[in-house]
Amino acid sequence: MKSIKYLRPALIVTAIFFIQNAFAQKADFIAGINQQNRWVDSVYKKMSRKERIGQLFYIRAHTNKGKKYEDSVAAVIRDEHVGGLVFFQGGPVRHANLINVYQKQTKVPLLIAMDGEWGLGMRLDSSVSYPYQMTLGAIQDNNLIYKMGQMVAYDFKRLGMHINFAPDMDVNNNPNNPVINYRSFGDNKYNVAQKGIAYFKGMQDAGIIVFAKHFPGHGDTNVDSHFALPQLPFTRARLDSLEEYPFREAIAAGVSGVMIAHLNIPALDTTKNLPSTLSRKIVTGILKDSLGFKGIVASDAMEMQGVVKNFPNGEADVRAFLAGNDLIELSVNSQNGAKLILKAIRKNKIPKAEFEAKIKKLLAAKYWVGLSNYKPATPANLIPDINRPAAAELIQQLADASVTVLKGTAPVLRQNPLKKTAIISIGVDRPSVFEMELSKWYANSMIFLVGKSTSLTDLNRMLQTLKGFDQLYVSIHDSRTRPGSKLDFSSDVKYLVAALAAKPNVVTSVFANPYTIAGLPGLEKSAGIIVGYQKDDAMQRSAVKVITGLMKPTGKLPVSVNMFFPTGAGVSF
Incomplete structure (x- = not known):
């Protein structure tokens, strides 16, 4: 027993050291990758041209597709000398173990990447999901978003990963955007820039x-560029002043990387059907030369139809390379793409110095993250570590800071705890956290559940029952994994929402994409309206805190919903 007693403080000190080290501020990335580096020069000198070209390619990896698939990835790593991997679905422990295995397949350690816009939970099971970026767009304290960046970086490093393809710095000013939408901080370019910088600095500093x-x-x-090529038909002046604004600010703030979209933009390049990813005028002429970006430029996934539909069989890869991309993500056929790039180099389609600078920049990035002294990840205690109490606490803080009151005062929201109260959740098939938490404050209350397609007969019966109640709390829930701009409720259920909102003493809380409010005519008649942005338990607890007076609301609407609720709307009291 004594030996255990003495061992515990040592373990605690080790854990504290690891966390402090993970959050310690790193040296400036842009300066680091653009200065001469002995390790980089040494590695580059020992590489064949084929190995150097391989560093451009980052290929797909999963841990939910079986051993045969995993072995095929290992073979590509060995044969093509790829620069890195982009991990997708699977589990955190499996990821950490497989990353360790894959790192043994190569002479030059791999950079490991993942899309983690809201943390590991965007891709992995048994992992933490922080709020979506649109939810974060409602927060007024950007320090909380910086802190989230630090936490996400800790989780990535804990698994042995080095790159997060985030944040999304698109200005989502189209409510019907099928691919960005809730992944954006909102439709105000200044807010998008500030939130994006806070988030990426948290990660990059860590x-x-x-x-x-x-x-x-x-x-x-x-249009979703995964399936077709979207076009931006706007003027150069509009693009400069709106779309590019957050990126200019991010570059000024020292962002390490920029990812290029698959978009056709005639105002920037008149070549028919040419995606921006493959345009030297856009990648090199605008991003690198005009905006002065000195970090790493990555293509969006090169397997997306927005780019390969018109440029198949490796043509997209070589064009992306010649356009100025430094990192080619998820090629359909990296082996064929590498051959075409080698041919382009031999034909002097790119200056030798430019090619060398690309590869050395990528190697310098490996040095910056510590791969010159590679150490494998430790899978032991990984699940409890990434699901640590501090993460749950921060998620609740972010939810508290984002919840937005669009209508109502403190007394209107609280109503009378002694009166007969109906608490109604719509879009669920079991009592919600909102209902369970709120019912603790209203002793004389009854819970009602309404599914997405509850019959008109049942809805009318419920409306008759509700006549016997003095006040109503209605919550609207989108149970889908990804919150769309329109709810998938039946027309009868949407009618119910309007009918309830028209009653006196009704407070409505929306735990869904804020754009969904526009598709619920009559909702604006509610005495009180609260937006919780997403279905998560933390958001539901935050709304209850506001209703019961435990917390003052500070969130502001990050997008314009309709004439009643424009960008920036939000009541504070």
Whole structure:
């Protein structure tokens, strides 16, 4: 027993040291990758041309596709000398173990990347999901967002990862955007820039390479570039003043990377059907030369139809390379793409100095994250570590800071705790956290559940029952994994929302994408309206805190919903 007693303080000290080290501020990335480096020069000198070209490619990796798939990835790492991996679905322990295995397949350590806009939970099971960026857009204290960046970076490093393809710095000024939407901080370019900088600085200061995306701006599109090529038909002046603004600010703030979108933009390059990813005028002429970006430029996924539909069989890869991209993400056929790039180099389609600078920049990024002294990740205690209490506490703080009151005063929201109260959740099939928490404050209350497609007969029966209640609390829930701009409720259920809002003494809370409010005519008649932005338990607890007076609301609407609720709307009391 004594030996255990003495061992515990040592373990605590070790854990504290690891966390402090993870959050310690790193040296400036841009300066670091653009200065001469002995390790970089030494590694570069020992590489063949094929190995150097391989450093451009970052290929897909999963831990939910079985051993055969995992072995095929290992073979590509060995044969093509790729620069890094982009991990997708799976589990954190499996990821950490497989990353360790893959790192043994190569002479030059791999940079490991993932899309983690809201943390590991965006891709992995058993992991923390922080709020979506649109939820963060409502927060007035950007220090909380910086702190979230630090926490996300800690989680990435804990698994042995080095790159987060985040934040999304698109200005989402199209409510029907099918691919950005809630992934954006909102439709105000200044807010998007400030929030994006706070988030990426938190991650970058903690030692993670980040990529602001999707340059020059994917926010005002109604086409998903995964399936087709969207077009931005705007003038150069509009693009300069709106879409590019957050990226200019991010560059000035020292962002380490920028990801290029697959967009056709005639005002910037008149070549028909040419995605911005493949345009030297855009990648090199605007981003690198005009805006002076000296970090790493990454393509968006090169397997997306927005880019390969018109440029198949490796043509997209070589064009992206010649356009100025430093990192080619998720090529359909990296082996074929590498051959075409080698041919382009031999034909002097790119200056030798430019090619060398690209590869050395990527190697310098590896040095910056510590891969010159590579150490494998430790899978032991990984799940409890990334799901630590501090993460849950921060998620609740972020929810508290984002919850927004669009209508009502403190007395209107609180109503009378002694009166007969109906607490109604719509879009759920079991009592919600909102209902369970709120019912503790209203002793004379009854809970009602309404599904997405509850029959008109049942809805009318409920409306009759509600006549016997003095006051109503209505909560609207989007149970889908990704919160769309329109709720998938039946027309009868949407009618119910309007009918309830028209009653006196009704407070409505919306735990869904804020754009959904526009598709619920009559909701604005509610005596009180609260926006919780997403379905998460933390958001529901925050709304209850505001209703019961435990917390003052500070959130502001990050997008314009309709004439009643414009960007910046939000009541404070």
